[in-house]
Amino acid sequence: MNPTDQALIDAVVKEGSHRAFAELVKRYQSPLRYSLRQLTGWNEALADDLAQETFIKAHSALSSFQSKAKFSSWLYRIAYNLMLSHFRVARNRELTGGLRGQEEQSLWHDNDYEAIVSNESLQLHRDLAQAMKYLSDNQRMALHLSLHRECTQQEISDIMSIPLGTVKTLITRGKASLREQLADWKTGDKS
Amino acid sequence: MTRETDIDSLFAELRSTEPCIADQGFSTRILAKLEQKAGLSFFKDALITMLFTLMGCLLSYAFFPIAELTALIPRTIHISPLSLLTLAGTITLACSSAYCTLEADRI
Secondary structure, eight states: OOOOHHHHHHHHHHHOOHHHHHHHHHHHHHHHHHHHHHHTTSOHHHHHHHHHHHHHHHHHTGGGOOTTSOHHHHHHHHHHHHHHHHHHHHHHTTSOSTTTTOOOOOOOOGGGBOTTSOHHHHHHHHHHHHHHTTSOHHHHHHHIIIIISOOOHHHHHHHHTOOHHHHHHHHHHHHHHHHHHHHHHHHHHHO | OOHHHHHHHHHHHHHHTOOOBOOTTHHHHHHHHHHHHHTSOHHHHHHHHHHHHHHHHHHHHHHOOHHHHHHHSOSSOOOOHHHHHHHHHHHHHHHHHHHHHHHHHOO
């Protein structure tokens, strides 16, 4: 039987077990890396760097993790803050205009994925990430957590450290913006 | 089908076809980084830092011409626009450094 997340966390905190932490990483690396790819316009290199940093920060702060929260929500909270910091620094340095001006740094490596989805499906994931680039960082995160990860609004509020009302606004506006993007995309597709 | 369900069904499709990203050494890289960090414990790190700081202080005390430097301190200070500008610059630099450090440490 697989040990629970809490048992693994206890093993890391109390015994300093790297094996237990490796198990946690193996459990959550795929969804976290996928989410970060969606949130960074499918920039694989950046998403993987952020995911790696997230796990390292999580390891050093694991003793402060409260078992009331879900481990995945806690990870998303760290990842979200790291992502915001990254974009803030990038904007401050005027290297990029956020994601919009960012060059495509990654290539599409089909080999990275287990062969459970078709190339067509993978293209859909990538297209949506591209469309979501045009939303604000907050809208992108709220929309992803709500529609893809199916988090409750309270969970999103906790992860993003924003009031519940703001979560609702972000989701509504994010959906409207995404709808516009997808409409343009569909029009462009047909023409 | 409404526009609302369009987006919802799109995300439903994405959920059902979410690719499983293969580890391919990802967790190994993280563990390697953690091992590097764990090489020196917090207390050892702090102890070494304090030891060398103490050595630095002792050397400074022994060799630093403190009396001569104290004599150089002006007895009166005139505040000029240039000195104000220097002070403002120093404060700005200190605040920027503190901000960057806090941003880097933020979880």
